[in-house]
Amino acid sequence: MTVTGGVRVARRECRRVWVGRVAVGGGAPVSVQSMTKTPTADVDATLRQIAELTAAGCDIVRVAVPSQDDADALASIAGRSPIPVIADVHFQPRYVFAAIDAGCAGVRVNPGNIKRFDDRVADIASAARDRGVPIRIGVNAGSLDPRLLAKHHGKAGPEALVESALWEASLFAEHDFHDVKISVKHHDPVVMMAAYEQLAAQCDYPLHVGVTEAGPEFQGVIKSAVAFGVLLREGIGDTIRVSLSAHPVREVKAGIGILESLGLRPRRLEIISCPSCGRAQVDVHRLTEQVAAAFEGFPAPIRVAVMGCVVNGPGEAREADIGVSSGNGKGQIFVRGQVVATVPEHRIVETLLDQALALTGTTAGPSV
């Protein structure tokens, strides 16, 4: 049960798996994942990107394993990564075993892309069980098992995605292997939401939620935020990945932002800024960008209000920890509802920052 703003959200009850030290499902906090976009065989570049993702707050990272060189790099990467590493395997079952041997914390398989997957499940389940490695069954609309696609008249709709996932999970269950999480991704958030809702009702495996191929950053964040918002509000979803045609750090920031907006993760920095209008007496957009940049990485949770005039300015500024209500080339600075200073426009940002540091008792400046 999560309580946010006095609203209770019941999380779906499900099994728990452990991806290294990160619990997924069974009431664990919703974790944020991303995927490196470097050639995995380039160990140094991949570890550098993992370090960037870790600094951004990523909980679990996935790396692609399309070749033997990539498989050979897994031991170095998994052994030196500060966060659990999941190997992403398509087509070649031998890389599943390589990933498990290399010490990866999890393996994602796409059974629809693995020939004679049914025949390999016993061996995969046995190897994964021996090393305590969970398997993600990652069903994608673009790579459904051809047999299922034919059965559903070539349409990878919610029913086909769910049937595929449950059938593949049942193959593992036949070998008494239940250390499984599932994803049923589609590029269309409406189809994807329907698939996850159906899946959630029919199994108790933890669910990895994602809109696949969500697109460039602006579109992808909107699609993901809409779909994740609906599902997480219904209690569905145990780990998330925002898939963007952008740097993976942007995926992590988006994922964390979605969880913060839903009250599923404490907010670190919230900026309440007005959209501006004809009444504004300051360039609100520029001021907001300056405040956001100045507070990036602020060392304590804080809510900052940036308001363009006196209509809503003082009210919102009072509700925040720190706020400014602008007008006539000046900014009235609020701290916890009290006016503490009136400063010229060019000193608004530095005054907000100074007051925030004093309020939170943090002596160091923002870390970024």
Ligand code: SF4
């Ligand atoms: Fe317009 Fe003032 Fe409201 Fe900003 S606070 S949107 S400037 S009325």
